Amino acid sequence: MSDQSLQLEEVPKASTPKRWIIAGIAASVLIGVVVVLWLFLWGSSDEAQKPAAKTEITHESLEPKVAQEAADYVPMPRPFLFNATGDGRTRLVQIKVQLLVRGRDNSRIARKHVPLIEDAILTTFSRASIEQLATLEGKEQLRNEALQGVQSALSKVEGRSVVERVLFTGFVMQ
Incomplete structure (x- = not known):
């Protein structure tokens, strides 16, 4: 065997507060992307912003419409x-x-x-x-x-x- 021994170098670990900052930034970017995509794809349409028209519900309107009798x-x-x-x-x-x-x-x-x-x-x-x-x-x-x-x-x-x-x-x- 050789007289050389393996020496392991320790990599300095990132400090805990620094990890939290990076994780927070990544999470807020991810949330921002999700919100933008949601608004873009399923965002509010003109139909959703219109007030619903009032319709009177009667007994006849609840019955199914049949073109002819059975x-x-x-x-x-x-x-x-x-x-x-x-x-x-x-x-x-x-x-x-x-x-x-x-x-x-x-x-x-x-x-x-x-x-x-x-x-x-x-x-x-x-x-x-x-x-x-x-x-x-x-x-x-x-x-x-x-x-x-x-x-x-x-x-x-x-x-x-x-x-x-x-x-x-x-x-x-x-």
Whole structure:
């Protein structure tokens, strides 16, 4: 081994009050940067400085605004069974129907006039041919004709069309 020994030199430590001054300056600079960034990015806008307009709160304003009344579905009590002719033969057809109405009043009226509605729909269905029922366009045409028949019948009795749509919920052709 060599006769040389390692000698460690001591680095003088900064005095405690000097550390506190440096830490205080760094903290105030950091706080200043944060405040400037906050004001720049999320600072007060013109909308925040405007006084809030007084609005009167009423019972009607608390209810959700609905463009139309809620939809209700009125099922026909039994499916429609009828014979359709075409292609040189007769086929048995069964269609389940529900009516789309808006509001409780229209729902009540539709339920009240179920026999009248069934008559209008069955009259329309009995004119259908197999060719018409075999295509999607034909079924859509039949649905629209049934809607017109129902609306016409209800308009004569109630003075307004109550039903918005006629929906086929089941369709079987044998």
